[in-house]
Amino acid sequence: MDFIDMSVPEHKTEVMNVLEEALKKDRVKTTVVDMTKLGLIEMTRKNIREGFESLVTQPCPYCEGRGKILSSESVARNVEKKIRKYFAQTIASAIEVEVHPSVAEVLLGKNDGNLFRIENAFNKRIVIKASEDVKHEDIFIKEIDPDNLLT
Ligand SMILES: [Zn+2]
Structure with a gap:
């Protein structure tokens, strides 16, 4: 993640804290490594796609996830x-x-x-x-x- 252009060190800490709090709610295991001098946060995340999808989507009530409906x-x-x-x-x-x-x-x-x-x-x-x-x-x-x- 790119948080470039943060000159105030407290802001970086704040971002890190908010991020870590948010990730606690995430079911997918994420490890935040640290923020680099350029404001880049490195993190490892298991199966990002599945986790992200489950956060922003829900099963389709029409096809119940099959992707198709009965004729x-x-x-x-x-x-x-x-x-x-x-x-x-x-x-x-x-x-x-x-x-x-x-x-x-x-x-x-x-x-x-x-x-x-x-x-x-x-x-x-x-x-x-x-x-x-x-x-x-x-x-x-x-x-x-x-x-x-x-x-
Ligand atoms: Zn559907």
């Missing part, structure tokens, strides 16, 4: 699994499934054909709600009153 088709398949679990645990006759619009598109299918297939498979009413606020892989299922359905 809309995969999420749609997960929706069907989740619906199956849901109906196994409740006596609901109608549900609303809230998903990302791209997943909703797959779930509905051409002319809603896929949704009809799913509804027939479970013999229940299913309303697909497309929501921009829902993350790509998230699926929210809730029971709704079948009497309030418009169609």
Whole structure:
């Protein structure tokens, strides 16, 4: 690290102290050697990249660090699994499934054909709600009153 142009010796000491305090909070082991006459601080640091990244970044909530997210088709398949679990645990006759619009598109299918297939498979009413606020892989299922359905 370069702290060049510090003529007052106390300032150098101050910088060293602040730096050493800051490094105590760092999970990565760092050894400060000393400051040279030119204001250069030499330090050794284990795996700088990993340490630095963990300080300034956090895992992506969308892909959970995989760097990829499930395709809309995969999420749609997960929706069907989740619906199956849901109906196994409740006596609901109608549900609303809230998903990302791209997943909703797959779930509905051409002319809603896929949704009809799913509804027939479970013999229940299913309303697909497309929501921009829902993350790509998230699926929210809730029971709704079948009497309030418009169609
Ligand atoms: Zn991501």
